[in-house]
Amino acid sequence: MTIIAHASIDEKGTAKNGQAGDQTKKEVCTRSWYNKPWNAVIRFKDAGKREKIAQLMEKAAANDKIGYDQNQRNTLLAQARKHNYDVSKVTEPCETDCSALVTLACIYAGVPESKLIHNGNSATTRTLVPLLKTTGEVEVFTLPLYTQKPDKLVRGDILIKEGSHVVVVVQAESAPKTALKSVNEVAREVIAGKWGNGADRQKRLIDAGYDYDAVRKAVNDLMKK
Numbered sequence: 001m002t003i004i005a006h007a008s009i010d011e012k013g014t015a016k017n018g019q020a021g022d023q024t025k026k027e028v029c030t031r032s033w034y035n036k037p038w039n040a041v042i043r044f045k046d047a048g049k050r051e052k053i054a055q056l057m058e059k060a061a062a063n064d065k066i067g068y069d070q071n072q073r074n075t076l077l078a079q080a081r082k083h084n085y086d087v088s089k090v091t092e093p094c095e096t097d098c099s100a101l102v103t104l105a106c107i108y109a110g111v112p113e114s115k116l117i118h119n120g121n122s123a124t125t126r127t128l129v130p131l132l133k134t135t136g137e138v139e140v141f142t143l144p145l146y147t148q149k150p151d152k153l154v155r156g157d158i159l160i161k162e163g164s165h166v167v168v169v170v171q172a173e174s175a176p177k178t179a180l181k182s183v184n185e186v187a188r189e190v191i192a193g194k195w196g197n198g199a200d201r202q203k204r205l206i207d208a209g210y211d212y213d214a215v216r217k218a219v220n221d222l223m224k225k
Contacts, residue, residue, distance in 0.1 A: 050156025
């Protein structure tokens with residue numbers, strides 16, 4: 001079973017003006033994967049960073065001092081800073097929301113605050129993808145085989161429906177039999193002719209689990225160098 005962790009909803013079943021802290025043990029929680037539907041999967045290239053993202057989400061879900069409230073979404077960040085972003089050590093009731101929590105998880109994994117916090121406000125579901133892309137540390141998958149079913153997900157993957165919700169995979173259904181290579185590595189193989197040509201190459205890349213458009217862009221970028 002694939003399990004996700006997320007900041008979900010406040011104790012009243014609403015998004016704002018709740019009491020600080022998790023009153024229901026479900027405001028920030030884990031649950032089974034579901035099809036929102038998501039429109040993108042953000043994957044850090046560094047497995048160590050993916051692990052730290054998953055760890056922070058698990059720690060947040062286990063800490064009842066952390067609740068959900070969009071109006072107070074940055075109060076967890078303020079508390080986490082006091083503990084080097086280790087949310088398991090937060091003891092003062094505070095709040096977050098889905099994107100603020102994932103932003104904090106990325107910071108815990110090593111992304112500088114300056115990349116994701118602007119004017120004191122954490123990234124949102126509308127800004128998280130473009131901001132993470134600027135780091136050069138992530139790959140973004142948009143094909144249905146990533147967004148509409150859990151088979152190819154790995155621990156630490158970030159699932160997002162832009163403008164709506166974002167969660168993190170903390171338990172993958174099964175590890176891929178063969179780990180996917182980076183987009184640039186596959187692009188170099190394409191240039192070397194290892195993936196064939198034309199429609200056949202496109203089909204082989206998609207069947208292998210790669211984002212064809214991302215690979216094609218990487219090929220074009222490499223050819224310009």
